[in-house]
Amino acid sequence: MASEWRERAGRVGVLTGAGISTDSGIPDFRGPRGVWTKDPIAELLSTYDNYVADPELRRRSWLARLDNPAWRATPNAAHVALAELARARPVTIITQNIDRLHQRAGSAPERVIEIHGNMFDVVCVECQYNASMAATLERVAAGEADPPCPDCGGVLKAGVVMFGQQMDRRSMTQAAVTAQTSDIFLAIGTSLQVEPAASMCAIAVDSGADLIIVNAEPTPYDSLATEVIDEPIGTAVPRLVAQLLAARR
Incomplete structure (x- = not known):
């Protein structure tokens, strides 16, 4: 049985x-009220190649992270x-x-x-730089819409595995x-x-x-x-x- x-x-x-x-x-991703169901463009934000190549997508990603409901969950x-x-x-x-x-x-x-991975870390795609998401979001809130790596100037991303990685x-x-x-x-x-x-x-x-x-x-x-x-x-x-x-x- x-x-x-x-x-x-x-x-x-x-x-x-x-x-x-x-x-x-x-919210989940693929459910009836999922993030990607309601806003298909949001799925692009989770694709590594798109994220690295498109500064506008990165700016949108950082703004979304500022108000992510997971911080209050x-x-x-x-x-x-x-x-x-x-x-x-x-x-x-x-x-x-x-x-x-x-x-x-x-x-x-x-x-x-x-x-x-997790949303509490930030990494550089070019070097070994690693920081906390909280510290990086302080930079965003202070006016850096797409904060570069302070060590090499490269692209920063959350410490998560994106599509294509x-x-x-x-x-x-x-x-x-x-x-x-x-x-x-x-x-x-x-x-x-x-x-x-x-x-x-x-x-x-x-x-x-x-x-x-x-x-x-x-x-x-x-x-x-x-x-x-x-x-x-x-x-x-x-x-x-x-x-x-x-x-x-």
Whole structure:
């Protein structure tokens, strides 16, 4: 029966996407009210070649960062539930999100793999310069619409992986190992349309894990799942965690 996976012992791997943070006030990308759905031009801001080549896109990006709702966001019930689960059994979170809400909810930083980087760092595309986003946004607020690297004059960008950039090899290796060694693999709030992150589901299933997908819309990996749950994430994840904790008592 599909419900039997809740009684499995062992490691829990979790892949989270933008949908887990919508209850925190951060819109997703591809949903009905997603950032890219409402404003297709916004997707250009996430493409590396466009960003580096177009100063106007960079100026728009920096203005958007100033007013990003993620700065005001706080962890929601789903983030908190996953942190609670990690206090009872081995849990590793692979997140596509850059908001660090998992860590702020109480998940140990060393157990959160940020495969797309994070929004709190700034890097130069030409040299090794690295700074905090807060310090760089102070420059923007002071009038630098497209702040250059203070060391080499190059283009600055958020410490996130943009479309067209290579994924961080170390993070992807950690993610693949997590998928391979999981007994239960939860995919939460992700459309599973972006590779190679989505392929973690197939790796987990091929290694014997039960795949549980929690997402409002159908995904390309639904046919591999032991169970697909399309209930609101803010209620579905706390309920699943409570069931997992109760099953292991």
